Amino acid sequence: MPLGKVRIVLVETTHPGNIGAAARAMRTMGLCHLYLVNPKRFPCAEATAMASGADKLLAQAKVCTSLAQAITGCQKVFGLSARSRSISWPVLNTRDSGVLVVQEALRGGEVAIVFGRENSGLSNLELDRCNYWVHIPSNPTYSSLNLAAAVQVMAYEVRMASMMDDSRHSAESPSASIGEIEGFFRHLEQTLIKIDFLNSSNPKLLMRRLRCLFFRAHLNVREINILRGILTAVQKKAQIPEAAMKK
Amino acid sequence: MPLGKVRIVLVETTHPGNIGAAARAMRTMGLCHLYLVNPKRFPCAEATAMASGADKLLAQAKVCTSLAQAITGCQKVFGLSARSRSISWPVLNTRDSGVLVVQEALRGGEVAIVFGRENSGLSNLELDRCNYWVHIPSNPTYSSLNLAAAVQVMAYEVRMASMMDDSRHSAESPSASIGEIEGFFRHLEQTLIKIDFLNSSNPKLLMRRLRCLFFRAHLNVREINILRGILTAVQKKAQIPEAAMKK
Numbered sequence: 417m418p419l420g421k422v423r424i425v426l427v428e429t430t431h432p433g434n435i436g437a438a439a440r441a442m443r444t445m446g447l448c449h450l451y452l453v454n455p456k457r458f459p460c461a462e463a464t465a466m467a468s469g470a471d472k473l474l475a476q477a478k479v480c481t482s483l484a485q486a487i488t489g490c491q492k493v494f495g496l497s498a499r500s501r502s503i504s505w506p507v508l509n510t511r512d513s514g515v516l517v518v519q520e521a522l523r524g525g526e527v528a529i530v531f532g533r534e535n536s537g538l539s540n541l542e543l544d545r546c547n548y549w550v551h552i553p554s555n556p557t558y559s560s561l562n563l564a565a566a567v568q569v570m571a572y573e574v575r576m577a578s579m580m581d582d583s584r585h586s587a588e589s590p591s592a593s594i595g596e597i598e599g600f601f602r603h604l605e606q607t608l609i610k611i612d613f614l615n616s617s618n619p620k621l622l623m624r625r626l627r628c629l630f631f632r633a634h635l636n637v638r639e640i641n642i643l644r645g646i647l648t649a650v651q652k653k654a655q656i657p658e659a660a661m662k663k
Numbered sequence: 664m665p666l667g668k669v670r671i672v673l674v675e676t677t678h679p680g681n682i683g684a685a686a687r688a689m690r691t692m693g694l695c696h697l698y699l700v701n702p703k704r705f706p707c708a709e710a711t712a713m714a715s716g717a718d719k720l721l722a723q724a725k726v727c728t729s730l731a732q733a734i735t736g737c738q739k740v741f742g743l744s745a746r747s748r749s750i751s752w753p754v755l756n757t758r759d760s761g762v763l764v765v766q767e768a769l770r771g772g773e774v775a776i777v778f779g780r781e782n783s784g785l786s787n788l789e790l791d792r793c794n795y796w797v798h799i800p801s802n803p804t805y806s807s808l809n810l811a812a813a814v815q816v817m818a819y820e821v822r823m824a825s826m827m828d829d830s831r832h833s834a835e836s837p838s839a840s841i842g843e844i845e846g847f848f849r850h851l852e853q854t855l856i857k858i859d860f861l862n863s864s865n866p867k868l869l870m871r872r873l874r875c876l877f878f879r880a881h882l883n884v885r886e887i888n889i890l891r892g893i894l895t896a897v898q899k900k901a902q903i904p905e906a907a908m909k910k
Contacts, residue, residue: 444802468807632880652858
């Protein structure tokens with residue numbers, strides 16, 4: 417069950433009510449592992465009250481003294497970020513993130529989804545520890561979701577992805593892992609440079625558009641193999657002229 | 664803008680804090696019309712505190728004395744229901760509902776999404792007034808989302824549906840037509856033959872798999888142009904050796 421591999425990490429939460437409400441949100445979506453990094457007050461009656469039927473989940477929450485401790489043993493870490501665009505980091509929306517979280521969990525990897533402080537989110541140092549930044553598509557003039565509401569949306573997307581995964585594949589070919597997808601993107605980028613389609617000094621926008629396209633397709637392992645086979649064939653052809661010229 | 668055609672209706676809400684939190688959830692997703700049917704306490708400082716930056720939306724909420732009054736003028740009414748299956752009524756999940764809400768709103772119709780009481784939901788008589796029942800896919804052993812959390816999930820799905828609509832049509836780049844997609848597939852097939860990846864005497868299974876992959880991605884015109892640009896660059900490279908050999 418992929419949901420058992422997912423942990424929700426709340427960093428330096430100020431209001432204990434939000435911790436309880438986040439626990440409730442998690443349980444409604446079938447998530448059960450809650451990690452709290454330096455919560456301002458915990459345990460706390462206010463948190464328990466807001467947890468409603470998720471009080472057991474809340475009581476089992478692990479309190480940590482650092483983000484590093486909370487994500488120990490995780491293969492992939494997703495960090496919620498208000499920044500919707502970044503030149504330097506892969507930013508995904510909540511829907512695509514849910515799919516990747518489930519893909520990784522299905523491979524047996526532990527996955528952490530990290531939420532920052534109510535007022536200031538995650539610090540740059542904390543975001544540096546995340547493999548992916550997750551953006552909730554929200555109203556640009558008011559994007560401030562309550563912490564537990566953000567946990568609810570992300571947990572919902574993880575559950576939806578796990579249900580779609582159940583209903584869709586496994587029979588045909590397993591979903592590609594994050595590592596396989598990233599390996600394909602590196603192969604694609606090298607090939608595009610080789611055929612002079614991509615200017616390696618400024619590859620960013622083109623690669624982002626292609627990433628976006630292939631993320632939408634939710635590639636499985638066989639498809640990754642087909643695509644990489646095509647890239648290898650292209651690279652082989654692109655190398656011939658050099659050899660021919662040398663003669 | 665389809666989101667302006669959508670109203671959120673809360674029926675007999677007990678806790679004013681939930682009304683405020685629902686207003687905040689709505690605003691984060693770009694919804695702005697809130698209707699309250701017989702709220703237990705409203706207006707109320709607790710609601711205003713929980714609304715955070717959505718206090719104006721909350722102040723403009725329309726208080727009604729019946730569900731019938733709150734849905735007057737609506738072409739379609741969606742009612743949240745804990746029942747996941749029904750013999751007699753169309754039940755949709757939140758994702759499919761979001762798409763239908765936006766489709767209706769794009770046609771110019773007003774749409775209501777109705778949420779029941781914290782403890783007991785909507786009555787049978789109230790559900791009878793809804794064209795569709797909406798089910799949030801949740802943990803069967805604990806499906807009790809907080810009211811504002813349910814509003815957040817549903818509003819999120821409406822926003823996602825409206826954005827997908829935007830990105831597929833008009834805004835960024837229009838969706839590719841069938842002719843454009845078929846042109847790309849012909850170009851792809853020729854290129855794969857040229858680089859000796861595809862055996863033209865038995866191309867069918869490979870091409871079918873690639874078609875399946877790219878269909879899933881719902882390509883837009885700009886993406887088709889990028890992909891065909893890559894294919895042209897590959898063909899150019901693949902032609903060089905022939906020329907080089909002739910010398």
